[in-house]
Amino acid sequence: MTLAIVVFLCGVIVYGIILNLREIPLSEALTQKGFSELKNPNIVIDRVSFTLNLYEDSVLVKTYRASFGRTLHKPKSRAGDGATPVGRYQVCSIDTSYKYYKFFRLNYPSIDDATDALKKGLISQKEFNNIKFEYYYEGCTGYNIVLGGNIGIHGFGKFNYVLKNLPFVFNWTDGSIALSDEDIEEIYSVIKIGTKVVIK
Numbered sequence: 001m002t003l004a005i006v007v008f009l010c011g012v013i014v015y016g017i018i019l020n021l022r023e024i025p026l027s028e029a030l031t032q033k034g035f036s037e038l039k040n041p042n043i044v045i046d047r048v049s050f051t052l053n054l055y056e057d058s059v060l061v062k063t064y065r066a067s068f069g070r071t072l073h074k075p076k077s078r079a080g081d082g083a084t085p086v087g088r089y090q091v092c093s094i095d096t097s098y099k100y101y102k103f104f105r106l107n108y109p110s111i112d113d114a115t116d117a118l119k120k121g122l123i124s125q126k127e128f129n130n131i132k133f134e135y136y137y138e139g140c141t142g143y144n145i146v147l148g149g150n151i152g153i154h155g156f157g158k159f160n161y162v163l164k165n166l167p168f169v170f171n172w173t174d175g176s177i178a179l180s181d182e183d184i185e186e187i188y189s190v191i192k193i194g195t196k197v198v199i200k
Contacts, residue, residue, distance in 0.1 A: 024062075025186070026054075026061070026062055026186040026189070026190070029061050029062040030061060033056070033059060033061055035056055035059075035061065037190075038054075038056045038061065038190040039056070040056060040057045041054060041055065041056060041190045041191055041192075041195055042055050042057070042195060042196040042197070042198075043055070043153075043187075043191070043195065043196070043197045043198070044197075044198045044200070045066060045153075045177055045197065045198065045199045045200070046200055047068055047072060047084060047086070047199065047200065048200075050065060050066055050067070050068070050169040051063050051064065051065060051066055052064040052065075052066040052153070052177060052179060052183075052187075054187065054190070062186075064179050064183045064187075065169060065179070065180075065183075066169070066177050066178065066179055067163070067169055067170055067171050067172060067173060067177070067178040067179075068084040068171045068173060068175075068177060068178075069081075069082045069083045069084040069171060069173050069174060069175040069176070070082040070171055070172060070173070070174075071083040072084075072171055075087075076108075076147075076148065076151070076175050077117075077122075077147070078122070078146060078147065078148065079143075079144070079145060079146060079147060079148030079149075080148065080174075081148075081175070082174060082175060083175055084151075084173075084175050084176070084177065084199060085106075085108050085109075085113065085151055085175065085199060086199050086200060087108075087110055087112050087113060087198075087199060088110065088112070088196070088197075088198050089106040089107055089108055089110055089196075089197045089198075089199065090106065090107050090193075090194055090195065090196055090197060091104045091105070091106060091152075091153075091191055091192070091193055091194065091195040091197060092105055092106065092107040092139040092140035092141075092193065093105040093139070093140050093193065094188070094191075094193065096188075098154055098155075098157075099157055100154040100155045100156060100157035100178065101154065101155025101156065101157050101160070101181040101184055102154060102155055102181075102184050102185070102188055103152050103153070103154040104152050104153040104154070104187070104188075104191065104195075105140055105150065105151070105152040106151050106152045106153070106197055107135060107139065107140055107141050108141065108147075108148075108149060108151040109131055109141055109144055109147040109148075109149065110135065110141070111131070111132060111135055113147060114127075114128050114131040114132065114135075114147070115128070117146065117147055122146050122147070123144065123146050123147065127144065127146070130142075131144060131147075139193070148175065150176075151175050151176050152176050152177070153176065153177045153178075153179065153184070153187070153197070154173075154176055154177075154178055154179075154184065155178065155179060155180065155181040155183075155184040156178060156179075156180055156181055157181070160180060160181045160182075163178075163180070164180035164181075164182070164183075177199075
């Protein structure tokens with residue numbers, strides 16, 4: 001029985017490796033689209049299709065497979081809910097020595113997230129004002145005890161080899177968006193602080 005499980009898991013990984021061989025590098029994708037570089041990169045993340053789409057302005061350059069928070073049926077509304085937020089964000093900091101390889105932190109909660117939470121009575125006016133100040137004057141909004149925080153795009157880290165070679169998406173994060181370390185490296189080469197990110 002144990003041998004059968006090991007053989008099955010090895011088969012799954014091998015199948016995932018074969019699927020990954022079809023993926024073209026970003027440099028080739030740029031050439032195919034007629035770009036030598038990305039001057040106005042932006043990202044659209046789709047929770048339904050499990051993808052992160054990299055654009056140059058309005059032209060789709062490359063699509064990456066993405067994993068999300070464990071709670072997929074609803075957008076993030078509270079700390080610890082395991083859901084990925086939905087909305088318009090920006091990369092507000094880049095950490096190159098993160099436990100999951102690299103981390104592109106997003107300015108969650110945004111003003112829209114905070115406004116919605118204030119209307120629902122989840123946060124106080126004082127908490128809203130603090131989020132608003134951080135959003136406009138510090139770039140990254142801090143961790144809010146009610147709404148959570150520290151959401152971004154990161155790699156798989158020490159789990160990279162297994163997770164990137166699964167032939168299916170495994171949603172495992174606390175709400176962030178996870179890609180293979182190799183895909184994160186490609187995105188790191190073209191994004192910057194202020195890169196726009198839409199999550200839908």
